[in-house]
Amino acid sequence: MQASRARLFKEYKEVQREKAVDSDIQLVCDDSNIFKWTAFIKGPSETPYEGGVFQLAFAIPEQYPLLPPQVRFLTKIFHPNVHFKTGEICLDILKNAWSPAWTLQSVCRAIIALMAHPEPDSPLNCDSGNLLRSGDVRGYRSMARMYTRLAAMPKKG
Amino acid sequence: MKQGQEEVKGKSTPSDEAMDCVSSSYVPILSADDWATIRDDDIMHQHSQIRNEEAEKMPFVSDKEPLSALAAEYQLGSPILQEKIKMLGEQYAAMRRTRGDGNCFFRCFMFAYLEHILESQDKAEVDRIIASVEQCKKTLQSLGYADFTFEDFFSLFLEQLESVLQGKEDSISHDELVKRSRDQLISDYVVMFFRFVTSGEIRKRAEFFEPFVLGLTNGTVDQFCKSSVEPMGEESDHVHITALSDALGVPIRVVYLDRSSCDNGGVSVNHHDFIPTTSNPAKPILTLLYRPGHYDILYPKLSAYQEHINGITDNKVYQQRTQGLGKFFCFTSCVMCFAMLMVSFSAVSKQYVI
Numbered sequence: 148m149q150a151s152r153a154r155l156f157k158e159y160k161e162v163q164r165e166k167a168v169d170s171d172i173q174l175v176c177d178d179s180n181i182f183k184w185t186a187f188i189k190g191p192s193e194t195p196y197e198g199g200v201f202q203l204a205f206a207i208p209e210q211y212p213l214l215p216p217q218v219r220f221l222t223k224i225f226h227p228n229v230h231f232k233t234g235e236i237c238l239d240i241l242k243n244a245w246s247p248a249w250t251l252q253s254v255c256r257a258i259i260a261l262m263a264h265p266e267p268d269s270p271l272n273c274d275s276g277n278l279l280r281s282g283d284v285r286g287y288r289s290m291a292r293m294y295t296r297l298a299a300m301p302k303k304g
Numbered sequence: 305m306k307q308g309q310e311e312v313k314g315k316s317t318p319s320d321e322a323m324d325c326v327s328s329s330y331v332p333i334l335s336a337d338d339w340a341t342i343r344d345d346d347i348m349h350q351h352s353q354i355r356n357e358e359a360e361k362m363p364f365v366s367d368k369e370p371l372s373a374l375a376a377e378y379q380l381g382s383p384i385l386q387e388k389i390k391m392l393g394e395q396y397a398a399m400r401r402t403r404g405d406g407n408c409f410f411r412c413f414m415f416a417y418l419e420h421i422l423e424s425q426d427k428a429e430v431d432r433i434i435a436s437v438e439q440c441k442k443t444l445q446s447l448g449y450a451d452f453t454f455e456d457f458f459s460l461f462l463e464q465l466e467s468v469l470q471g472k473e474d475s476i477s478h479d480e481l482v483k484r485s486r487d488q489l490i491s492d493y494v495v496m497f498f499r500f501v502t503s504g505e506i507r508k509r510a511e512f513f514e515p516f517v518l519g520l521t522n523g524t525v526d527q528f529c530k531s532s533v534e535p536m537g538e539e540s541d542h543v544h545i546t547a548l549s550d551a552l553g554v555p556i557r558v559v560y561l562d563r564s565s566c567d568n569g570g571v572s573v574n575h576h577d578f579i580p581t582t583s584n585p586a587k588p589i590l591t592l593l594y595r596p597g598h599y600d601i602l603y604p605k606l607s608a609y610q611e612h613i614n615g616i617t618d619n620k621v622y623q624q625r626t627q628g629l630g631k632f633f634c635f636t637s638c639v640m641c642f643a644m645l646m647v648s649f650s651a652v653s654k655q656y657v658i
Contacts, residue, residue: 150456150489157452212453213492213536239531242348246534247496248453248503 151211155181158251165252172255182207184216186255190299191263195291196224199299203258204234205251215245218254223298225291227265227276236261237271355405365415365485366401368603374399384563387571392559392593398603399593409540409592409599410495410548414464415485416590416601417554422468422481429589430465436552437462443504443551457497464494496536502544503533505551516543539597542576549578557588559602561595 159181162174170189177183184205190196202221208214218241220234228237238261240249249257270276278287371393378385400415402408421430437458444454464484467476476484484490506513510525517528520541532538549556559575577588591602 150493154452154456161450161452213496243537244531244535246499246530246536247457248449248500248534250450250453 151207151209152181154212155207161250162252169252169256171259172252174251174255182209182211184251185221186251188255188259190295191259194263195288196226196262196295196299199295201262201299203255212247212249215241215249216251216254217241218258223294224262225272225275225287225294226262227267227270227272227279228261230271231274235271237266237269358405359403362401362403363486364403364405364407364411364488364491365482367482368398368400370398371396382563384565384571385561388561388573391571391573392561392602395604396559396591396602397605400601400603402600404598406537406539407492407495409544410498411485411491412592412599412601413498413548413554413556413590414491414494415481416592418464418468418481418485419478420589421465422470422476422478425470427469430469433465433552433554434462437501440501440504440551443508444500447504447507449500449504454497454500457493457500460490460493461497464490492536498548499534499536501551502547503529505547506533506543509547509550513543513547516546540599545578550580553580554590555579555586555588557591558594558599559591561593 155176159176162176166173171191172189173187175185175187177185184207186203186205188201188203190199190201200222201224203218204221206217208217218236220229220236222234223231224234225231229235230237236258238257240246240254240257265275265279267276267279275287275290278284278290371389374392375386375389378389402411402415420426441454441458445451466472467474468481469475506517506525506529514525517523517525520543521528521532523531528543533544545556545558548554556578557575558578559573561573564574565571579586579588591604593600593602
């Protein structure tokens with residue numbers, strides 16, 4: 148518990164330093180609980196998520212950094228590796244390939260990379276995965292784009 | 305908004321059972337506390353429950369057992385193994401098992417090394433490894449690892465190393481070392497320290513390790529380190545052992561207990577010594593027993609161990625002697641210099657006189 152708190156505090160300081168460098172990621176720690184974080188990530192360019200801002204929720208276990216943070220999308224997203232209802236993310240580094248060499252910041256970067264390079268063969272969202280697997284890239288892009296507009300972009304007017 | 309969604313869904317979603325994911329009505333944003341709905345978490349939770357059940361059966365590091373315990377285990381097993389265990393008994397007296405959780409090699413290394421320091425009180429070795437650890441830190445920094453990702457693991461290992469040296473306020477007994485090796489936090493942090501050191505060494509000498517890595521997996525050195533070295537619970541192979549032994553300068557003997565035998569039917573127990581490239585040729589200071597998929601610690605018979613300890617003290621005496629010799633040389637060369645100076649000075653002064 149003490150070890151994880153100390154580590155998270157170091158990450159907090161690092162995040163403050165990195166703020167200006169990495170404008171695609173905004174990581175915010177809960178005011179009263181260092182084990183709860185929120186991130187706002189920008190959808191990568193040249194993807195259907197471009198222009199959207201996606202909110203992630205981090206719940207950090209007491210054994211962090213030996214155990215990975217639990218991360219999920221709070222913003223609705225249509226993506227083969229994100230559960231459409233719960234926002235759960237299928238990403239190896241958040242499961243068995245986790246190591247303390249990762250940080251909250253680098254996890255965000257990995258999630259942005261996953262948005263740009265979906266893995267349709269291990270889908271959490273079968274519809275999205277099936278579109279890509281059947282070669283209907285246009286169908287996938289238009290669905291993903293629609294949900295980006297609906298959920299991840301400021302409303303017009 | 306809801307209507308718009310319905311429309312698109314109707315057009316483009318294939319009709320399989322997963323469709324209800326999409327066609328269900330728009331789910332409002334859940335609160336961050338609502339983790340119960342996440343399936344993968346349930347799976348991970350179940351995994352940790354299974355691990356805990358296993359943990360009750362065997363601690364990270366068990367008590368020392370006579371080698372006869374190993375013989376008993378294979379009583380009904382392969383005759384080759386029985387024969388080999390008999391041969392092991394000629395050189396080795398005891399063993400100490402570690403939990404088979406994928407971290408067994410590192411756990412063995414941790415306990416056997418710290419126990420070796422505790423028993424030998426070899427301060428020169430401690431100074432040497434501290435310098436190596438400092439080097440490993442620099443390696444990780446130069447590879448672009450942020451300090452805060454590894455420093456806690458490094459300092460916890462150094463703390464353990466200091467505490468096995470006796471005569472200090474925070475010195476610990478052998479019992480305490482066993483206790484700490486079974487403590488989840490300490491034990492796992494030290495394992496993670498070794499994983500960082502191993503990964504740093506493999507990445508630093510990527511060109512050297514690449515062909516060996518290719519022999520194990522199909523990926524790059526970077527992928528190998530990310531997926532098979534840095535995560536906890538990933539098993540170790542000769543690549544890990546070579547890297548750790550080289551990085552920390554600790555020679556390791558691995559005795560192989562498998563069912564292999566010679567063509568002529570003769571049986572011998574193979575071993576391989578991992579001798580660090582950086583250090584002088586040295587005898588292994590720890591011996592591990594490898595059975596396919598798992599490492600345990602082996603203890604040489606007292607006579608052999610005594611010889612080994614004597615070897616260390618002999619080494620020290622030798623070092624002291626050579627140091628003494630060095631001082632002697634230093635002294636004589638000073639005298640010589642002074643004498644020559646005097647001679648030349650007197651020669652110069654004579655010239656003046658003339």
